[in-house]
Each structure stands twice: as structure tokens, then as C-alpha cells.
Amino acid sequence: MTTKTRSLGDVLQEFSQFRQTMRQELQKVIVGQDEVIEQLFAAIFTRGHCLLEGVPGLAKTLMVSTLARILDVKFKRIQFTPDLMPSDITGTNVLEEEETGRREFRFVEGPIFTNILLADEINRTPPKTQAALLQAMQEREVSVGMKTFSLPAPFLTIATQNPIEQEGTYPLPEAQLDRFMFNIKVGYPSAEEEEQILASTTRNEKTEVNQVLSGRAIVNLQKLVSSVAVSEYIVKYVARLTRSTRPRDESAPEMVRELVDWGAGPRAGQFLINGGKALAAMEGRFSVAVEDIRKIAVPVLRHRISTNFQAQAAGMTTEDVIEKLMETIPEPEIAKFTT
Numbered sequence: 001m002t003t004k005t006r007s008l009g010d011v012l013q014e015f016s017q018f019r020q021t022m023r024q025e026l027q028k029v030i031v032g033q034d035e036v037i038e039q040l041f042a043a044i045f046t047r048g049h050c051l052l053e054g055v056p057g058l059a060k061t062l063m064v065s066t067l068a069r070i071l072d073v074k075f076k077r078i079q080f081t082p083d084l085m086p087s088d089i090t091g092t093n094v095l096e097e098e099e100t101g102r103r104e105f106r107f108v109e110g111p112i113f114t115n116i117l118l119a120d121e122i123n124r125t126p127p128k129t130q131a132a133l134l135q136a137m138q139e140r141e142v143s144v145g146m147k148t149f150s151l152p153a154p155f156l157t158i159a160t161q162n163p164i165e166q167e168g169t170y171p172l173p174e175a176q177l178d179r180f181m182f183n184i185k186v187g188y189p190s191a192e193e194e195e196q197i198l199a200s201t202t203r204n205e206k207t208e209v210n211q212v213l214s215g216r217a218i219v220n221l222q223k224l225v226s227s228v229a230v231s232e233y234i235v236k237y238v239a240r241l242t243r244s245t246r247p248r249d250e251s252a253p254e255m256v257r258e259l260v261d262w263g264a265g266p267r268a269g270q271f272l273i274n275g276g277k278a279l280a281a282m283e284g285r286f287s288v289a290v291e292d293i294r295k296i297a298v299p300v301l302r303h304r305i306s307t308n309f310q311a312q313a314a315g316m317t318t319e320d321v322i323e324k325l326m327e328t329i330p331e332p333e334i335a336k337f338t339t
Contacts, residue, residue, distance in 0.1 A: 042278035048181030073115035086132035
């Protein structure tokens, strides 16, 4: 028992060192954005998908491409446009003629057959093409014609979208938004960070990054993260927090009943727990703490809660509602053992 515990502790410490090395390599190119980087790492190690939102020029695409460079995995980028077709993503059957004169169809894989897929400006393509990602994100497979093809492991979709330009865009449907583990807001850098960006990027120098993890290592670490312990106490807290976002639930506070049209479903609770596991493992801990859940509550819940006109009139954003909920929702009581 002691040997088993010690060996697990060693593995978790090694995992924590991997995470630190990945951060150092990424920071050779990306300045700041610590929370964004942490959430991207958590998604990778829990098989989750991310939606990055930010105005142009904040290095969203550079961040994802650099992340792929420090991992020994395949990386593909799709620039979403209004004329992009589903087959441009998934692949298509082509008719080939053999030397014997016999003709047969052969499937040509699309860019979705990769490990890290960057869906750039995903809201610039119509819903029909956006939906081509749904099966891949949920089932890790693609159906073309009568055949289904499995995607390589690991598989992660990181989509970007511009939140300020709405002309010529197609907002993501709620069913697809719900497939993203995190909705990550990429903000402006601080004054000091911006000076550092300007100084480093205007030199004629190319920054080299080192590969840290292979695809097989990532899959093994995903299994490690899934084995991190989650107590009944944490499960109760996550369930309580998730249910409190639903205005028709009896546990919802008055604020939610007044300001929210609809709240988060059970998938949000699953992502909260999985994200908490990733944060705990990346810090070399054996179990999830309430603080881990609170750290990722906003990126997990912000795209799963719809506020109404009354909230907008009061200047309350979805993030404000989530922060208020974390202040008001009490933690479950720890059961006392009596002799």
C-alpha cells in the first residue's frame, strides 16, 4: 500500500514537472496569458475542447500553433469561411481507376484527422459546416457515406472567434457550444507585457521551442488525470453549483430566477469535475479541492448560462452571475463520524 502510494506520488510530481516545462516552452513565444495557458493544459489532459474568444491581434492562433509545436503531435488549421463545405473538413470519397480498368471509391481524409485541430474563426461558416465538427468532438469519429472512421488519439479541437464583429458571422448553436469544455476569454496584455511583446517580436529573431510530450505520453497522462480522486463532498458541491444556475430549480437563488433564462446541464458538472482533476494533477495533488472547481467555474459555465434582458439592463454579465453564485452557494457540510 505504501509503495503504491509513493509511486503514484512520484508519477504526479513528474506530471507537475512536465506541465512546468510546457509552460516555460510556451512562454518563450507567448507573453502573459497565464490563466488561458492553464486552461488549455487542463483541456488537453482531460480530452476537452476549447473555444477561444478575443479581439484580433491577441495571438490566439499563435498560442495554439506554438502549443502544438511543443507537443509531438499532428496539427492542422482550418480557416473557416462562408463557402467552406462539410467535406472540406471531414474528407470525401473520390473515384479512382486502377490499372486493370476497375473503378472504386477511396476515402481521402480531411484536415480533421489530426491530434490538435485549430478551427480559426469558427463563427464565420454556416451551421451546416459547423455541425461537421459535432460528431468528431463528441464521439471522436467521423461518418462519411456508409462508413465511420475513428480519429487519432489524442484529439482536441480549439476554436477561435471574434466577439466584436457580428456582420457575416453565424453564432454557434447551443448544442455545439455545450461540447466545448472551456469558453476562454483572451484579454489584453498589461502595459509591462505589451512592452515585452513589442520588444521581442520586432527583432529579426526566430524563437525555437522544444518538444515536451509525445501523443502516447499525452494519452497516458489523460488516464492518470482520470484516476485522480474526487470525494463525495466535491461531487455534492459541483451538483449544487450547477443546479443553482437553473431558474426553475428549487435550489436556485432569487437572483438566478430573475436574471437567467436557462442554466447549465449535467455536462457542465462533468467538465467541472474533470477540470478540477486536471488542476489537481498538474500541481501534483492526489484529490480535487473546492478551490480547483472555483478556478474553472467561469470558463466552464459562461457559455452554458443565458441571461435575460433584465440582466442586461442591470449591467449584469454571465460572469457576474457565476461569481455571485460562488459567493452565495454554500459548501456541503462534512459528515461527522460518531463512535
